[in-house]
Amino acid sequence: MRKKMLLAVMMAMVLLLSGCALVVKDQAVDNATEIIRMGDKVITKAQVKEQTEVQLYNTYSTNAMIGYSYDVTDPSNIAKAQDAAITAFKKDLALTAKAAELGLDKLTDEETKEANEKGKSNYESDLDYYIKNYMTDTEGKDEETLKKEAEEQLNEMGYTVDTYIEAAVKTKVDQKLKDYAIKDVTVTDEEIQAEYDSKVESHKTTYGEDPASWATAANNNSTLYYTPDGVRRVKQILTKFKDEDQAAIDEAQQKVADATSARKTAQAKIDTANETLNLEGDTDEIKAAKEQAQADLNAANTELEEADQALMNASDELTAAQDKAFANIDEEVDAILASLDAESADWQAIMDEKNQDPGMKNNEKGYAVAAGMTSFDSAFVDAAMALEKPGDHSGKVKGTQYGYYIIRYESDEPEGPIALDEVKDTISSSLLSSKQTETYNATVNQWVEEAGIKVDLNALKD
Numbered sequence: 001m002r003k004k005m006l007l008a009v010m011m012a013m014v015l016l017l018s019g020c021a022l023v024v025k026d027q028a029v030d031n032a033t034e035i036i037r038m039g040d041k042v043i044t045k046a047q048v049k050e051q052t053e054v055q056l057y058n059t060y061s062t063n064a065m066i067g068y069s070y071d072v073t074d075p076s077n078i079a080k081a082q083d084a085a086i087t088a089f090k091k092d093l094a095l096t097a098k099a100a101e102l103g104l105d106k107l108t109d110e111e112t113k114e115a116n117e118k119g120k121s122n123y124e125s126d127l128d129y130y131i132k133n134y135m136t137d138t139e140g141k142d143e144e145t146l147k148k149e150a151e152e153q154l155n156e157m158g159y160t161v162d163t164y165i166e167a168a169v170k171t172k173v174d175q176k177l178k179d180y181a182i183k184d185v186t187v188t189d190e191e192i193q194a195e196y197d198s199k200v201e202s203h204k205t206t207y208g209e210d211p212a213s214w215a216t217a218a219n220n221n222s223t224l225y226y227t228p229d230g231v232r233r234v235k236q237i238l239t240k241f242k243d244e245d246q247a248a249i250d251e252a253q254q255k256v257a258d259a260t261s262a263r264k265t266a267q268a269k270i271d272t273a274n275e276t277l278n279l280e281g282d283t284d285e286i287k288a289a290k291e292q293a294q295a296d297l298n299a300a301n302t303e304l305e306e307a308d309q310a311l312m313n314a315s316d317e318l319t320a321a322q323d324k325a326f327a328n329i330d331e332e333v334d335a336i337l338a339s340l341d342a343e344s345a346d347w348q349a350i351m352d353e354k355n356q357d358p359g360m361k362n363n364e365k366g367y368a369v370a371a372g373m374t375s376f377d378s379a380f381v382d383a384a385m386a387l388e389k390p391g392d393h394s395g396k397v398k399g400t401q402y403g404y405y406i407i408r409y410e411s412d413e414p415e416g417p418i419a420l421d422e423v424k425d426t427i428s429s430s431l432l433s434s435k436q437t438e439t440y441n442a443t444v445n446q447w448v449e450e451a452g453i454k455v456d457l458n459a460l461k462d
Contacts, residue, residue: 035460036086038093038453045460048085055081055088086455091444094451095177104176107169115172119165126164130154181443182436187428193420195427199225200417211370218368219375223426224418231413233366234384237350238357239333240403245325252321255314263307269300326398333396333404340393340406347393347408356403366410380405 031046056072059081063070071077099105107115131138131150138146154160203226207214211230218224218231241249276293279286336354339345351360359367369376369384383397387409397405 033459034456036089036093036453036455038090038097038451041093041097043089043093048082048089048460051085051088052078052082055084082460086457090448090451090453090455093453094448095174095444097451098447099173099177102177102180104180105173107172111172112169115168116165118171119168120161122168123159123161123164126159127151127154178440181440185432185436185439187431187435191431192424192427195431196225196420196423199423199427201226204417212373215368215370215373216375218413223423225423226417227413227415229415231368231370232384233410233413234369234387235347235351235360235363235366235408235410236357236380237336237355237406238360238399238403239329239336239354239406240356241325242328245321245328246402248321249318249325252314252318256311256318259307259311259314263304263311266300266303266307270297270304273297273300326404329403330396333406336406337395351408366408368413377401377405380407383407384409 031044033045034042035045035048036043056077059077060070060072096105127147127150130153131146135146135150141149203224207217207224207226207228209228211228214224214228215231240246273293273296276289277297279290336350339350340347367376367384369381371381371385373381377399379397379399383394383405384407387394387407390409390411393408394406397407399405
């Protein structure tokens with residue numbers, strides 16, 4: 001978040017220096033116009049304007065990072081940013097006053113030390129970020145020189161070690177206020193039961209007819225509340241291709257991908273040319289277009305033939321590479337199968353020793369698998385679902401990417417709701433967090449309402 005705010009301020013400074021219409025160009029007296037007052041505490045027009053710009057560019061940078069546009073000159077966006085700035089000022093004034101009233105603004109020596117260390121750490125982190133992302137004149141300068149110049153620039157914008165320490169102190173005071181506001185918030189067993197029942201019904205609807213999605217969610221360690229029919233647990237011993245064989249397969253697969261892409265490009269050219277050739281009319285312009293389209297079609301047909309040949313060659317190369325790769329690990333996998341079929345075989349011990357799949361490490365239940373799931377290799381899923389009963393294991397299963405699988409059917413996931421005891425802590429924690437947030441927000445709103453803060457919006461008009 002500090003990085004976003006730093007970016008916002010950088011861009012806001014550009015705005016200030018460029019003379020955007022948001023910035024007041026009148027005398028200092030206009031900048032000092034009172035907008036917000038609480039007792040003897042005053043927020044001026046200049047402060048509101050500056051915070052509005054920070055709000056605008058914070059939103060701008062957030063949108064830019066995910067590829068969305070955001071117009072900082074749009075009047076509606078400016079109005080929203082201004083409202084957010086005023087709300088933030090009112091909240092800050094009310095919280096500061098409430099902390100003082102409750103004596104929570106007085107930090108212990110240990111709390112002060114922690115705040116100082118946190119502020120300095122944050123400052124150093126943002127200083128490094130600024131050097132890497134905003135310093136342009138870095139040629140021939142050592143680290144010490146760059147740091148000194150960056151500090152000077154940040155300090156000119158009001159960012160000093162002291163301001164960071166002040167921010168860390170405020171964060172700690174705000175947390176003490178929050179702890180005070182939510183100290184009595186609890187979650188009852190009745191609330192937990194109601195939330196559990198709701199989630200069971202929701203997941204029954206979501207996964208009841210979609211065991212494949214449930215299996216994928218389970219493998220991603222999602223919290224689940226209902227298990228559909230058709231899910232089983234399996235473990236595997238993966239024997240990977242030799243490194244040189246994997247490299248050959250990867251290279252052949254890239255050739256297949258390139259040839260496939262070339263084929264699609266050629267086909268698109270053919271389709272475009274045919275569209276032109278099917279145009280009606282006999283004007284000179286249409287005739288010329290058709291003549292060019294015919295030439296394009298002939299060239300594209302040649303490209304398509306070449307791409308088809310390249311795809312055929314690449315596919316043959318891939319098959320040969322895969323056959324060689326499997327052959328080079330056949331003996332190793334056969335030895336594993338022989339040990340598994342021995343009378344005193346210990347699957348877990350053999351898997352722990354021979355398996356090359358890190359996903360199996362410390363995976364006591366095994367992978368969740370269901371018919372039709374696409375998050376695993378289809379060869380793996382098909383072989384896993386073909387096993388008849390728990391305890392059965394497959395033979396050598398050729399994977400489409402990494403090597404041979406040997407799969408063991410561990411157990412079936414029982415259909416129905418997950419036991420409340422298994423998810424009670426998760427539900428309780430989530431409910432408590434939500435209730436604490438709701439309580440704190442409501443309490444802050446009450447504190448702001450009771451603070452007697454006055455706002456003169458008319459004074460903001462230029």
